[in-house]
Amino acid sequence: MVLANILALSGSPRRGGNTDFMMDTFKKGAEEAGARVEVLRVADLDIKPCTHCDGCRETGECVIADDMGEIYEKLAKADGLILASPIYFGSVSAYIKAAIERFQIYWFINFGNEELRHLKAPGKRPAGFLAVGGMKNKKYCDSVRVTAEALFLNTRLTFSSFLCLQGYDEKGALEKDPEALQRAYREGRDFVSKNFQD
Numbered sequence: 001m002v003l004a005n006i007l008a009l010s011g012s013p014r015r016g017g018n019t020d021f022m023m024d025t026f027k028k029g030a031e032e033a034g035a036r037v038e039v040l041r042v043a044d045l046d047i048k049p050c051t052h053c054d055g056c057r058e059t060g061e062c063v064i065a066d067d068m069g070e071i072y073e074k075l076a077k078a079d080g081l082i083l084a085s086p087i088y089f090g091s092v093s094a095y096i097k098a099a100i101e102r103f104q105i106y107w108f109i110n111f112g113n114e115e116l117r118h119l120k121a122p123g124k125r126p127a128g129f130l131a132v133g134g135m136k137n138k139k140y141c142d143s144v145r146v147t148a149e150a151l152f153l154n155t156r157l158t159f160s161s162f163l164c165l166q167g168y169d170e171k172g173a174l175e176k177d178p179e180a181l182q183r184a185y186r187e188g189r190d191f192v193s194k195n196f197q198d
């Protein structure tokens with residue numbers, strides 16, 4: 001029996017890099033605990049940033065026709081959400097940031113327009129954020145955390161997991177560190193056991 005269906009968005013353009021590896025390892029832990037995890041690599045999708053056209057103000061729907069539509073649909077059915085990003089200039093990658101900005105529709109549904117309150121928004125489901133950076137500067141992880149907090153507040157998702165691994169720059173660096181992988185695996189396992197097991 002599948003305990004939960006988790007949607008996972010992986011935000012590095014470097015296929016098979018540290019972010020993908022971290023996400024895959026989290027997924028293994030989550031699946032071991034009984035979840036099904038679907039990973040989408042957002043850099044492989046066509047996702048434009050928000051233009052602040054306010055088109056979603058009246059309808060709760062984004063007017064931009066691109067692959068974000070698939071994410072809205074999958075998120076509506078998912079029991080939880082995980083995002084992962086490499087640290088770029090002390091923040092998240094532009095690929096994952098574009099997707100995050102498009103969650104603006106949920107701001108109008110949850111907070112901005114009372115008439116949209118009946119529409120389905122992610123709300124109250126567990127969510128987490130994974131990040132990996134080349135340098136060991138704690139401020140960068142703090143900065144990613146602020147972005148994650150803003151996202152989960154806006155969507156009313158419950159912030160229940162955050163793991164930021166630092167000091168992994170070269171492609172494959174994370175794979176070589178069993179301790180870091182153990183942390184990502186446990187994060188995935190615990191995300192499911194604490195949120196979905198009795």
Ligand SMILES: Cc1cc2nc3c(=O)[nH]c(=O)nc-3n(C[C@H](O)[C@H](O)[C@H](O)COP(=O)(O)O)c2cc1C
Pocket residue numbers: 012013014016017018019020086087088089090091132133134135136137140168169170171172
């Ligand atoms: C454009 C760019 C900006 C980066 N900026 C930072 C940074 O501010 N802080 C940091 O720790 N690492 C930075 N890095 C290093 C990456 O975070 C690191 O190589 C990471 O492991 C990449 O993950 P990936 O293999 O999944 O792409 C940057 C890398 C690139 C390409």
